[in-house]
Amino acid sequence: MAKRKKPRTEVFLNIPYDKKFERLFIAYVAGVSAFGLVPRATLEIPDSSRRLDKILKLIGDCEYSIHDLSRVELDRKKPCTPRFNMPFELGLTVAQQKHKKKESWYVFESNSYRMEKSLSDLNGTDAKIHEGKVAGVFAELCQTFKRRGRQPTVQQMAGIYREVRRNQATILKESGAKSPYKARAFRDICVVASAWADRLVE
Amino acid sequence: MSVILDSRFATAEDTAAALGVSDSRFKRLMRVAGPKTIARRVAGPKTITVDFCARAGHKAGTNGKFKLKSASRKKQTRGKTKKAAH
Numbered sequence: 373m374a375k376r377k378k379p380r381t382e383v384f385l386n387i388p389y390d391k392k393f394e395r396l397f398i399a400y401v402a403g404v405s406a407f408g409l410v411p412r413a414t415l416e417i418p419d420s421s422r423r424l425d426k427i428l429k430l431i432g433d434c435e436y437s438i439h440d441l442s443r444v445e446l447d448r449k450k451p452c453t454p455r456f457n458m459p460f461e462l463g464l465t466v467a468q469q470k471h472k473k474k475e476s477w478y479v480f481e482s483n484s485y486r487m488e489k490s491l492s493d494l495n496g497t498d499a500k501i502h503e504g505k506v507a508g509v510f511a512e513l514c515q516t517f518k519r520r521g522r523q524p525t526v527q528q529m530a531g532i533y534r535e536v537r538r539n540q541a542t543i544l545k546e547s548g549a550k551s552p553y554k555a556r557a558f559r560d561i562c563v564v565a566s567a568w569a570d571r572l573v574e
Numbered sequence: 575m576s577v578i579l580d581s582r583f584a585t586a587e588d589t590a591a592a593l594g595v596s597d598s599r600f601k602r603l604m605r606v607a608g609p610k611t612i613a614r615r616v617a618g619p620k621t622i623t624v625d626f627c628a629r630a631g632h633k634a635g636t637n638g639k640f641k642l643k644s645a646s647r648k649k650q651t652r653g654k655t656k657k658a659a660h
Contacts, residue, residue: 380588381581408583410592436577476577519579539606546602559593560603566589567607573583 382410384434386461388443389415389553397552398540398561399506400438402533403513405565406524406573409436414461415558428464435476437465438516442482442504444490459491478516480509506533524573532568539564 383404387397404411412434417426431437439462446452465477479497481487482504488495500516502508510529540552543564549557584592586607590600 380584380592381579382592405584405589407579408581409579410584410589412592416593435581516576517579518576519583522583535607542606543603546606559590559595560599562593563586563590563595563600563603564607566584567586567604570583570585 380408380410381436382412382434384431384437384465385411385413386437386439386458386465387413388440388455388458389551390443391551393440393443394552395506396440396442396502396504396509398536399509399529399533400440400513401561401565402536402569403510403529404438405562405569406529406532407513407517407519408522408569408573409517410566411562413558415553416555418555427461428468431461431465431468437477438480439465439477440480441487441491441499442480442502462491480512482508506530522573524569528569528572531572532565535568536561536565 385400385404387393387400389397401411412430414427414430417423417430420426439458441458441462444455444458446454462477462479469475469477479487479494479499481499481501484499484501487497487499500512502512507526507530510526510533513529514524514526540561543560544550544552544557547554547556547560552558552561582588586604587600589595590603595603
């Protein structure tokens with residue numbers, strides 16, 4: 373009888389979708405793919421009245437979730453508003469996982485001790501500080517996940533990141549998108565990152 | 575605290591299946607993600623183009639292009655050929 377394959381693991385990425393975050397967004401996709409995990413994001417969900425239900429389903433489908441609160445700040449566009457999407461989705465995840473009695477969510481931040489001020493309800497939870505750097509994201513992902521056998525190094529993650537960045541223009545051109553924060557561009561970037569992870573991580 | 579992953583390492587096929595990427599698009603992405611292809615460059619002598627042909631001392635029929643002296647190669651002759659040449 374053929375050995376049954378273990379299911380793949382999906383990771384929910386709760387990240388800001390803005391131009392300044394683009395490098396870190398690719399870094400997250402590259403880093404998560406390097407661990408043989410499948411990145412998922414709300415980018416895949418089309419805008420509709422049932423969006424919240426779909427977000428809840430997506431969070432429920434993912435084994436792990438990564439929440440980046442580094443850009444919870446006032447928007448430049450008027451009226452100036454803080455960005456609530458990331459903390460809101462973090463709240464949804466925490467509530468869902470408490471219900472299922474498991475805790476596999478991780479908070480990433482760029483500044484130490486800022487989360488204690490901005491989200492004091494999570495005191496006692498250690499945020500992973502990446503300092504707004506690509507290498508910082510890789511280092512923190514290495515601290516978060518461990519894999520027996522194919523354990524990626526930071527250099528391998530950086531290799532995947534470089535290849536994705538190299539192909540980014542082609543992917544965006546072919547998908548007709550101006551930024552990677554579009555459903556099709558996101559899917560394509562994830563597949564390319566996964567292909568390189570399969571090739572580079574031994 | 576680290577999480578030890580015991581799930582199967584997701585390949586590009588797994589990721590494409592999870593994200594709902596079509597087969598034809600997947601094949602195209604595999605080509606995009608292929609190893610670097612460096613275009614073969616045909617080496618030739620460096621040439622510079624001047625604005626007009628009426629430059630003093632230029633050869634007729636060069637169409638405004640001059641081969642740089644540094645790029646011109648000296649014909650190498652060796653051995654018997656060299657002796658014969660002399």
